[in-house]
Amino acid sequence: MKFMRTSYLIFLKELREGFRDPKTILLNYLLPLILYPVLTIWGVEMAAVRIERERSVALSVLVSGKVSEDLRGRISKEKNITLKSLNEELRGKLENAGLNKFLSDVAPASKAESIGALDLEAKTKFRNFLRSEELSILLHCGVRSSTGEKSSGEICSIVYDASDWRSEKAKQSVYDKLESQKRNLYEARMKELGLTSNMLSSLSIGSVNTAEVVRVANSKMGDIVPFLVMTILFLTAIYPALNSTVGERERGTLATLLTLPIFPAQLVTGKTFSVLFFCLAGLTSYLLPPVLFTLVLVLTKGEAGFGALGSYYSPANSPWLLPLILIPAAVLISAMSVCVGFFARKLSEAQGYFSFLLLTPALPLMASASGDLQFDAVTALIPILNIALALKSLVVDPVSLVFVFEMAAANLAAAAFFVGLSVHTIRSEYRGDTALSDIVTLNRKVVRRLSPAFSVLLFTLVMGCVLYANVALQKAPIFALLVFTHIFVMVGGPLAALKYFRISLIDSFNIRAPSKMALAAATLAGICTPLVLMCFLPQFEVPKELSEAMAKRMFPEGGSAFFAFICIALIPAVAEELLFRGPILQGLLRGFPRGWAVLISAFLFGIMHMSALRLPATFLIGIVLGIAVVQSRSVFVGMLIHVLNNGLVVLLVKLAPTMGIKEGENFQVPLIYGLLAFAGLALAVGMFFRDARLLAPNVIPLRDVHEKAA
Amino acid sequence: MKVFANSLSSTIAIKATKLSRELSGVEAVRDVSFKAHFGRIFGLLGPNGAGKTTTLRMLACLLEPSTGSLEICGNSISNRLEEVKRDIGFMTSGMKLYEAFTPEESLLYFGRLRGMSKASLRQKIDQLVADFEMSQFYRKRFGKLSSGEQQRTTIANALLHDPKILILDEITLSLDVISSAVILDFIKRERDRGRCIVFSTHSMGEAEYLCDDIGFIHQGQIITQGTARKIIHGSGAGSLTEAFLNAVKQVKGVAA
Numbered sequence: 001m002k003f004m005r006t007s008y009l010i011f012l013k014e015l016r017e018g019f020r021d022p023k024t025i026l027l028n029y030l031l032p033l034i035l036y037p038v039l040t041i042w043g044v045e046m047a048a049v050r051i052e053r054e055r056s057v058a059l060s061v062l063v064s065g066k067v068s069e070d071l072r073g074r075i076s077k078e079k080n081i082t083l084k085s086l087n088e089e090l091r092g093k094l095e096n097a098g099l100n101k102f103l104s105d106v107a108p109a110s111k112a113e114s115i116g117a118l119d120l121e122a123k124t125k126f127r128n129f130l131r132s133e134e135l136s137i138l139l140h141c142g143v144r145s146s147t148g149e150k151s152s153g154e155i156c157s158i159v160y161d162a163s164d165w166r167s168e169k170a171k172q173s174v175y176d177k178l179e180s181q182k183r184n185l186y187e188a189r190m191k192e193l194g195l196t197s198n199m200l201s202s203l204s205i206g207s208v209n210t211a212e213v214v215r216v217a218n219s220k221m222g223d224i225v226p227f228l229v230m231t232i233l234f235l236t237a238i239y240p241a242l243n244s245t246v247g248e249r250e251r252g253t254l255a256t257l258l259t260l261p262i263f264p265a266q267l268v269t270g271k272t273f274s275v276l277f278f279c280l281a282g283l284t285s286y287l288l289p290p291v292l293f294t295l296v297l298v299l300t301k302g303e304a305g306f307g308a309l310g311s312y313y314s315p316a317n318s319p320w321l322l323p324l325i326l327i328p329a330a331v332l333i334s335a336m337s338v339c340v341g342f343f344a345r346k347l348s349e350a351q352g353y354f355s356f357l358l359l360t361p362a363l364p365l366m367a368s369a370s371g372d373l374q375f376d377a378v379t380a381l382i383p384i385l386n387i388a389l390a391l392k393s394l395v396v397d398p399v400s401l402v403f404v405f406e407m408a409a410a411n412l413a414a415a416a417f418f419v420g421l422s423v424h425t426i427r428s429e430y431r432g433d434t435a436l437s438d439i440v441t442l443n444r445k446v447v448r449r450l451s452p453a454f455s456v457l458l459f460t461l462v463m464g465c466v467l468y469a470n471v472a473l474q475k476a477p478i479f480a481l482l483v484f485t486h487i488f489v490m491v492g493g494p495l496a497a498l499k500y501f502r503i504s505l506i507d508s509f510n511i512r513a514p515s516k517m518a519l520a521a522a523t524l525a526g527i528c529t530p531l532v533l534m535c536f537l538p539q540f541e542v543p544k545e546l547s548e549a550m551a552k553r554m555f556p557e558g559g560s561a562f563f564a565f566i567c568i569a570l571i572p573a574v575a576e577e578l579l580f581r582g583p584i585l586q587g588l589l590r591g592f593p594r595g596w597a598v599l600i601s602a603f604l605f606g607i608m609h610m611s612a613l614r615l616p617a618t619f620l621i622g623i624v625l626g627i628a629v630v631q632s633r634s635v636f637v638g639m640l641i642h643v644l645n646n647g648l649v650v651l652l653v654k655l656a657p658t659m660g661i662k663e664g665e666n667f668q669v670p671l672i673y674g675l676l677a678f679a680g681l682a683l684a685v686g687m688f689f690r691d692a693r694l695l696a697p698n699v700i701p702l703r704d705v706h707e708k709a710a
Numbered sequence: 711m712k713v714f715a716n717s718l719s720s721t722i723a724i725k726a727t728k729l730s731r732e733l734s735g736v737e738a739v740r741d742v743s744f745k746a747h748f749g750r751i752f753g754l755l756g757p758n759g760a761g762k763t764t765t766l767r768m769l770a771c772l773l774e775p776s777t778g779s780l781e782i783c784g785n786s787i788s789n790r791l792e793e794v795k796r797d798i799g800f801m802t803s804g805m806k807l808y809e810a811f812t813p814e815e816s817l818l819y820f821g822r823l824r825g826m827s828k829a830s831l832r833q834k835i836d837q838l839v840a841d842f843e844m845s846q847f848y849r850k851r852f853g854k855l856s857s858g859e860q861q862r863t864t865i866a867n868a869l870l871h872d873p874k875i876l877i878l879d880e881i882t883l884s885l886d887v888i889s890s891a892v893i894l895d896f897i898k899r900e901r902d903r904g905r906c907i908v909f910s911t912h913s914m915g916e917a918e919y920l921c922d923d924i925g926f927i928h929q930g931q932i933i934t935q936g937t938a939r940k941i942i943h944g945s946g947a948g949s950l951t952e953a954f955l956n957a958v959k960q961v962k963g964v965a966a
Contacts (some may be wrong), residue, residue, distance in 0.1 A: 006823060013808075020810040036780060207723050252806035256867065259770055260823050261795035430776045 003318045006262050011277075014244050015679040018278060028236060028278075029285045036289040044293075060084050062135045064103065065142040068154065073178045075139075081173065084135065085434025094129065102126055103140075127161050136170035138162070153185075222395045226388040229287070230361035233330055233387075236282025237337045238354050239295035244340030246350040259385045264426035268419050275334040281328060291319065317394050321404060325394065328408040328415075329387040335418035337362075342425045345437045353440075364388045375399065380407040383414035390418065416663040433591065447501045450508060451635025455587030458494055459604050462579065465489045466608070482567050485573035495582045509582040514634035522628060522637045522688035528680035530622050532651075533617045535674025573642035580605045580622070581629040589630070621645060624681070631688035723875050723906030724769060729778035729925070738764040740930045741778070746908050746923070751901050753938075754766040754910040754919030754955065761930040763802070766879045769784050769908060770800035782872055783905045786944050796824070799873035803883040805864055809853030813844060813863040817853060817870055824871045831870075838866040842896075858889040865896065875906045882916060894920060914950040918942070926957050944950070 012203055019025060057080060063072075064086040094103060102122045130138065138159040156178055160171035190196065198204070257267065269478040340357055344350035364385035367373050373388040390407055393399050429435065436453040437443075447454070466485050498508050505511070514522070540665045581602055588597035597600040604620025609618045621642075629638040669677075724746040731739040739761040744753040754762050767773040768780065771791055780787045783797045792805055807816035814835060823829040839848050842862045852863065861881065866874065878897070882890040897920060901907050911917055917924060919939065925935040934957040936942060938950075947953040 001823075006825075009822050017808060066951075251809065252804050253773075253808055254805065256805050257823075258772060259798070259800045260820065261792045262823055263792060328803070422840075425717065430772065432731065432776070571724070586873070610804050 003266055004264070006266040007270040007273065010267060013275045014240070014271060014274030015277060016241075018240060018274070023126070024239070028282050029076050030240075032282075033285045033288065036286060040293050047538055054165070054169070056080055057166060057169070058082065059136045059166060059173075059663065060134065061170060062090070062133075062138045064138065064153075064635075067139065067141045067156075071156075071181050072359070073175070073506070075174060077230050078173055079175075081170065084553060086680070090133065093133075097125055099126055099129060099285060126159065128710055130159075131164075132168070136164075136167045137174065139174055166377055188700075220393040225395050226391040227361075227365050228365055229283075229326070229391055230365060230388060232283055232286045233279060233326075234335045234358055234361065237275055237279040237330070237333045238357070240278040241334065241337030241341045242347065242350055242354070243276060245338055246270045246344045249345065249393050250347050258426075264423045265419070267426070268342075268422040270330075270379045272335050272419060272422075273339045275338055276331055278328070279330045279334050283330060287322075290320070299515040317399055320399075321394060321399060324408060324640075325390045328411040329508070330416070332383055332387075332415040333634055335415035335422075339418040339422045339425070342422045343436050345435065348435060348508070349441060360384060361388065375403060377403060377406065380404075381410045383411050386410060412666050427593070444501050449501075449503055450590055451589035452588050452591035454497075455584045455601075457603075458497060458579075458587070459608075462489055462493050463608060465493060479563075479567060482571050486571050490575040490579045494579055495585060498583065503583075508586055510586065510629060510633060510635040511579055512634045512636075514632050514637045515691055516630075517634035517687055517691045518634060518637050519640065521684040521691065522632075522640040522678050523644065524575075524687070525624055525628060525684035526641040526659075527648065528677040528684065529621055530645050530648045531669050532650075532675055532681055533620060534670040535677065536672060537617055538618075563648050566703065569643050569646035573639050573646055575626070575637035576605070576608075577629075577638040577642050580608075581625055581635055585626060585629065594630055598623060598630060601626050624685070625686055631690075631692040721748055722746070722753075724908065725781040726769070727781075729771075729780060729834055731761075731768060731773065732776045733764060738930055739768070739920060742927070742930075742932050744925050744932060744935055745779075746875075746906050748906045749901060749904050750895055750922040751897065751907045751909055751920050752923045753849065753913065753917045754908065754925050754927055755863065755912070755917050756910075756927035757912055760927045761910075762927055763879055765909065765927065766800075766802075766877050766929075769875075770798055770877050771795050772800070777795055786853055796871065797874045798870070799868035800877045801864055801868040801880075802879040803861075803881050806860070807852045807863055807867060810851060812851055813848045813855075813908065815837045815867070816863070817867055818905060820867055821870050826871065832845045834872075838869060842866050843908045858885060859866065859891070861885060865893070869900070873905070876900060879910050880912070883911070884909065890916075901903070912952065918950045926954055927963065933961050 057255055059080055060082045062073065062084050071082060073080060096099060099122065102125070104148075126138075130136070138158065139160045140159070141156040143154060158171050158174060158178075161167040191549070245254075248257065336357065340353045361384060364382075365388050367385060367388070373379055373389060375386070375393040380386045380388050386407040390399065390404065409423055425435070429619055433451055433453075437455065438447050439451075439454055439457055466489055469481065469485045469489060473484060495505070496509075498505055555602075585597060585602060586603040588600050592595075592600065601620050602625075605622035605625070606615045606619035609615070611618075624640055628641055629635060719909050724744075725743075727743050727906050728741060729742040730737060742765055744752070752853075754765060759830070762934070764773065765770065768775050769782070771782075771787055771794055774787075782794045783868075785794050785797075809811065811819070817835050818831060821834070835953050839845055841959075842865065844859075844862060844866065847859050848863075852860065855863065865881070868878075875896075882893055885893065894916065897907055899910065901922075909917075922936050922937050922938070925932045926941075926943050927933070934953075937942070941953050942948075947956055950958055
């Protein structure tokens with residue numbers, strides 16, 4: 001209760017401070033409220049005018065060659081189309097433009113297909129000619145040349161410009177007329193021959209469009225609305241968040257606030273809620289006009305005017321879903337913004353972070369616009385992405401309430417994570433830990449040792465480079481890709497960072513000779529781990545890339561197993577150990593208890609393998625490796641386990657065909673071996689812990705040093 | 711008028727034992743130990759970059775000591791950090807109140823955050839307004855006040871909750887002679903009321919005028935400490951400045 005009271009006081013103060021700034025209020029909340037109805041009505045009027053204009057626009061068709069009176073009559077029945085003959089004047093202009101040949105090419109003697117072969121320059125010239133003469137299309141008709149046949153019929157072709165909607169429209173209606181003319185001629189001919197028309201054509205084709213105009217419009221809106229709403233959410237959250245966090249820091253009031261006997265969590269929640277308030281207020285003032293407008297359309301069933309759009313409108317969903325989606329989304333984005341605000345030490349630095357934060361919605365928006373992803377039980381659980389998808393499907397299709405609640409829960413959970421991160425940031429400031437801000441700004445005076453922030457940033461950068469390398473070197477030989485990603489990126493990257501910040505390489509990479517017991521335990525663990533995984537994880541099949549593509553690239557004509565061993569077992573083992581059990585794990589150990597550090601590093605290790613299917617296996621291997629290195633304090637122990645594990649997998653892949661296992665099949669180790677291996681693994685882990693107790697405590701993380709000294 | 715009973719005035723307010731703090735890979739403060747008492751002014755003296763601010767930030771619970779132990783009014787900071795903060799009023803020259811708020815509003819806000827009731831808060835604010843002669847401007851926006859007025863308001867904020875300990879970090883740094891005289895008198899008055907005051911400065915004159923106990927801090931370490939009288943007369947120096955320079959020379963001599 002008291003906790004909430006403090007948060008509430010902070011919330012109230014932020015609100016009060018916000019309302020003391022009349023410029024912000026005017027620009028963010030009042031202006032949209034006034035401007036947007038005007039813009040909305042103006043936009044709708046424009047749309048209505050355009051629809052009307054499209055219906056009645058005058059189209060002129062240039063006709064050349066011999067067009068039958070029948071067809072001419074059909075086309076000119078259409079009120080807005082006028083036919084224009086190719087008179088001497090126009091013919092002269094065409095000649096001047098050097099388009100005579102074009103015209104004769106358009107009117108081929110025998111084959112309609114030859115039209116496609118016209119050159120680009122001529123096409124451009126002709127397009128410009130049409131435009132300058134205010135003509136929409138050219139309709140050319142001629143007599144099909146006959147080769148011995150009695151009757152040859154007509155041939156018609158249309159020249160149009162698909163980039164011009166008038167031309168497109170004229171082409172469509174003339175085309176329709178030609179089609180029906182064709183049908184009539186066909187039927188007449190059949191009659192002449194004494195046949196009914198359906199005797200020769202056994203298939204008739206028709207199609208019905210079920211989407212009313214507004215639905216077609218909605219699906220286009222569905223691509224725009226998420227973008228608009230996300231932009232508004234971010235923009236309205238970012239400025240209050242900046243102001244109440246890093247702004248207070250710069251103005252010197254955060255220092256005052258931090259001397260108070262209040263918990264960081266109270267501070268963060270109070271500020272997050274105030275940002276949420278401003279975010280929702282901004283959202284409301286931006287969205288209220290269109291929502292009210294839609295409501296008027298719905299309630300009056302389109303009779304309130306607003307031109308042509310009104311009569312079509314029917315919403316796909318209850319408007320009450322909107323707050324259900326938007327409020328949790330706003331909570332998440334507020335918490336994110338506040339978190340980023342606490343990260344930064346200076347306002348100018350925070351602005352840099354926010355530019356990146358603004359890019360956050362871009363990716364999910366692209367994903368949602370691509371149309372491959374739907375708002376369903378799974379995607380509803382992915383924060384940010386679910387907002388874009390939900391908004392898109394809200395406009396287009398009825399949305400299940402279950403997914404909406406699922407989404408709200410996922411976003412609130414993510415918001416809680418960011419609140420936690422903010423609290424962590426404040427606490428680590430008290431502890432004097434290296435801040436993310438110092439690492440990002442490459443402040444090597446301050447960053448003199450590893451930290452969790454360093455680990456996370458290093459992981460992100462390395463992963464980014466690995467992804468790029470995978471795309472760029474897709475077609476390169478596998479050896480080149482492996483050498484590049486593992487040696488240059490995974491080892492070279494951290495090496496450069498550590499050198500830059502002048503952090504001890506020996507401590508970061510754990511380069512120390514292991515004890516004999518640790519080596520024995522590592523050998524045992526390296527052999528047992530893959531067996532345990534292959535026995536107890538039913539999803540662990542021989543990975544496709546290992547069995548098919550890899551096998552072909554690795555074992556060319558039964559090729560060298562040594563090469564495979566180097567590529568799959570040795571290089572990755574050495575490089576990944578240096579990175580994950582090196583700076584990443586060591587950095588995490590400086591901010592988290594050992595267990596958590598091992599779990600987080602194992603999770604990052606799992607993600608690095610970029611396969612959801614293999615995640616449980618890689619995660620578990622990561623835990624074993626983490627325990628081994630933390631306990632033995634030697635990276636070589638991790639390398640040994642890793643080499644053995646990967647080597648065994650390579651061996652099994654090589655042996656798989658001889659054991660009668662086909663590619664892609666589940667590869668299961670018999671239960672008895674699995675159990676034995678599990679016992680072996682447990683023994684190995686036990687040995688690691690025993691080994692740790694025997695080691696002299698000469699190299700332990702900094703926090704422990706302090707505790708000991710205290 | 712004494713805020714605390716006389717029996718308190720001789721007891722230890724702050725007990726720092728071997729405080730060290732590593733900042734930016736450098737040991738900003740190393741093995742600092744001292745005791746500060748109620749009813750006395752402890753002056754931490756040293757040149758710029760000696761570790762004064764780092765030490766005071768640790769005392770104010772804004773920075774965790776890397777090693778060492780710190781007891782404030784008998785409570786260790788390693789447990790119940792938020793409780794310990796209740797006994798401390800902290801102020802530096804860089805600290806500000808909200809520019810869009812009046813001093814009155816800011817004081818009300820911080821007082822409520824400290825859990826004070828509205829009635830007692832009103833009473834306290836009235837008293838502070840009288841003490842610091844703020845009646846002219848306490849209803850103007852903080853952003854529009856002069857720097858002296860802002861300083862007085864900020865000090866009033868540090869005293870709002872009647873802290874037993876007042877930690878003041880170079881608060882006279884940017885003030886003119888008259889303003890700093892007002893503030894130095896205020897510090898003496900608060901000492902006489904029984905508070906423990908820890909005060910940092912690089913001005914030896916101020917320290918000589920104010921301090922009961924003095925610690926010289928140089929390159930992160932306390933090189934000499936004791937009562938002001940003892941330091942000045944005991945070392946045979948005529949002034950505090952001389953005493954300080956002697957102490958520095960001595961340390962260098964030992965090192966050489």
